[in-house]
Amino acid sequence: MDTGTHIVMGIALGGLALADPVVASSSLTTTAVIAGTIIGSQAPDIDTVLKLRNNAVYIRHHRGITHSIPAVLLWPLLISGVLWLIIPEANLLHLWLWTFLAVFLHVFVDIFNSYGTQALRPFSRKWVALGVINTFDPIIFGIHIVGLLFWMFGTNPVPTFLIMYAVIFVYYILRFAVQSAVKNSVKHTIPDADEIIVAPTMKFFQWRVAAISKTHHYVGRAYGRSISIYDKFEKVPLPESDLVNAALEDKNLSAFTSFSPIFRWEITKFEKLYEVRLIDLRYRSNDYYPFVAVAHLNEELEIVNSYTGWIFSEDKLRKKLDYMPN
Known part of the structure; x- marks a missing residue:
């Protein structure tokens, strides 16, 4: 997801942490946990600095090692440890638990983008990309903003964000359903397609479409079940030279x-x-x-x-x- 969405996710998770009696009973622990969820929701994207080096390094490594299993375990230890040194009165165990959840959710939601992550490293370098949510999804971002506004105006954050996450869960299910319908429509449009790639856009029913057959590459767009093929290229492998x-x-x-x-x-x-x-x-x-x-x-x-x-x-x-x- 984009940086803005990760930020509002971290704040919302900090509000949900007030469901934890240990967190809610101490203002210092609350402060530390909210800081932990916000920082933890951003930490895996520290590899964005690779862009300062060059695009080749960024493309090859972004969402790689910083989103791996070891990183998901190490980020919470580092973040909660530093915050505990700053606020030693905070409960370290609960600070670590909520920070861990923030880091885990960051990596987890990135899997649903078409870019994906190497979340299975070191066991596999395969890119895990489900391709159902755009990098910036205005509906997910908007739902978070609404939830945060309700909290700002005095509603209890725990039921507010529980309802918010329930709505987002249903939204994800709908996205999978629409993606499946689009793939089926592409298959009917291009019966000989061996591989179908559909990627989300910011619009709910619009998807980018690319398909590969034994002889051609196809490029188009989908609006719901309606498929438009814009370009068709003969499939020619790179020459051996x-x-x-x-x-x-x-x-x-x-x-x-x-x-x-x-x-x-x-x-x-x-x-x-x-x-x-x-x-x-x-x-x-x-x-x-x-x-x-x-x-x-x-x-x-x-x-x-x-x-x-x-x-x-x-x-x-x-x-x-x-x-x-x-």
Whole structure:
């Protein structure tokens, strides 16, 4: 989920913690626990700082080790330990329990996005992504804001947030039902599809659609059970060549291929350079595919420059790369 949603989730969980008699009986423990739930709801996303290094490192590692099983166990120990040193009167056990719940919920809800997490590390590096909730879901965020406003105006936070979580639970069930209906409709539209990828958007009934058959890639949109296929590309594997092998050694293209399950490629020869471009087919926007990886190689097959990330025009791509051939 996005940062804003994780923040309101942490605050709401802190309010729900008042159901714990140990927390409710001590103002200092209450303060420490609310701080713990807010910080714990943010801690796994500390790897966002990797973006300051470069997109390749961020794409490959974001929601990786910081969302793993060891991290889910270590974050609460670290956060509750520091808070207990600041507020030694707080009950350490209950501070740890609620902080642990905040960290666990952060990782758990991220699994429902299409990006997913490596939540099973170290047992598996597989990305767990259920793809039913958009990274920012206005309904989930809005329900939290309503619950927090009720608390602000004096209602008891415990029943308020219990009702809120019950509503969100039903909402998740509805999202799974809609996702299943969309997949079935895609299968009817493209009977030979071997793999179907549906990704949520901020609109409840609208979904991004990508499908793979033995011969083609399909890209479209779904509105409920209505499927619109916008693009159809012949499925052509990357050629086996020294040029492609050299390009795939580049950190940006390597990160892209580790992340993208469905993409097409373009190889262009300029006067003294080759361009290898990989284009993710899951994120079509206004007739454009903005998530790409590009590498330029010279005639000796050495990387001249490269980039991976979100680009919405060729002009912006030129600015990202140190050099762009005419």
